[in-house]
Amino acid sequence: MSEPHGLYEVFLRVAREGSFTAAARALGYTQSAVSRQIQTLEEEWGASLFDRLPRGVRLTEAGRVLLPHAEGMRGRLRAARAELDALRSLGGGMLRIGAFAAADVSLVPRAMAAFGERHPGVTVVHTEGPTAKHVALLAEGGLDLAVLSTPDGVPLHGPDLHHLLDEPMYVALPRAHRFAGRARLRLAELADEEWIEGAVPPDRTLLAPALTDGFRPRVAFRVNDWTAKQGFVAAGLGITVLPALAAGAVRADVALVRIDPADLPCRKVYAGTPRGLGHSPAVSAFLALLRTTAAA
Incomplete structure (x- = not known):
């Protein structure tokens, strides 16, 4: 017998063959095993499904009522088996991922593009937003995987974490700024600068790790969008912190200088999965591609 058959498969085969013996032969069962399974099904429904004849069997009225439902059930089970096979072979199914803004500049789109080329049958659904949102969605079962970030030394609780990279921090300056040609800067050197910051509390910005050491930026303008922040910087209205993952989208009239990690440590970037x-x-396939992309 190549594979087990359900009660309804046995019922359908007996109905088709008109004989317990012929059905048993087709299914690879013994005649007594087929008879017992039909008896189990009749007990479940509380009705006789076959008239036992001197030569073979035929459907009773109850059996004729059950027949189309059994056929429909078999079709649905076959469809379910095909979908499960597709999930295992990555020929179908859905992958729900989330990521914070800087990861969506290059890291996640590149991994998504590579995944789509290799597994075109899988539908990828993407959600954007801050790490806290994705941690909650992972816990609720709303995401399969999310790219998350946290300042060095600040733990992320909830999901299982898979380290991707340590992300340096840069300061974005106008091209004509006196520090634009530097390789590295200390925040103390920027104490007199005006900053472009988002409309969130300071402890929720990229400058948060420096606040514990007493650094307080002089905020000139509140701007949330990354692209708009760069416009303000390019116009000479202030400077801002920019994470390395977003560096690939920096406009040509903005200069990036690494902030000394003693002032702003690298940010930890992880792939998170439900605990x-x-x-x-x-x-597993998308996580492998994220790791490859992060290493590159």
Whole structure:
């Protein structure tokens, strides 16, 4: 017998063959095993499904009522089996991922493009937003994987974490700024500068690690969008912190200088997955591509 057959598969085969013996032969069962399974099904439904004849069997009225439902059930089970096979082979299914803004500049799109080329049958659904949002979605079952970030030394609780990279911090300056040609800067050298910051509390900005050492930026303008911040910087209205993952989208009239990690340590970037759950083939494949892309 190549594979087990359900009660309804046995029922359909007996109905088709008109004989327990012929059905048993087709299914690879013994005649007594087929008879027992039909008896189990009849007990479940509380009705006789076959009239036992001197030569073979035929459907009773109850059996004729059950027949189309059994056929429909078989079709649905076959479809389910095909979908599960597609999930295992990455020929179908869905992958739900999330990422914070800087990761969506290059890291995540490159991994998504590579995944799409290799596994075009898998539908990828992307969600954007801050790390806290994605941690909650992972816990609720709303995401399969998310790219998360946290300042060095600040733990992320909840998901299983897979380290991708340590992300340096840069300061974005106008091209004509006196520090534009420097390789590295200390925040103390920028104490008199005016800053472009988002409309969030200071402890939720990229400058948060420096606040514990007493650094306080002189905020000139509140701007949330990364592209708009660069416009303000290029116009000479102030400077801003920019993470390395967003460096690939910096405009030509803005200069980037690394901030000394003694002032702003590298940010930890992880792929997060729901805690304690095994990885689907799609999650494993996408995680591998994220690691390859991050290493590059």
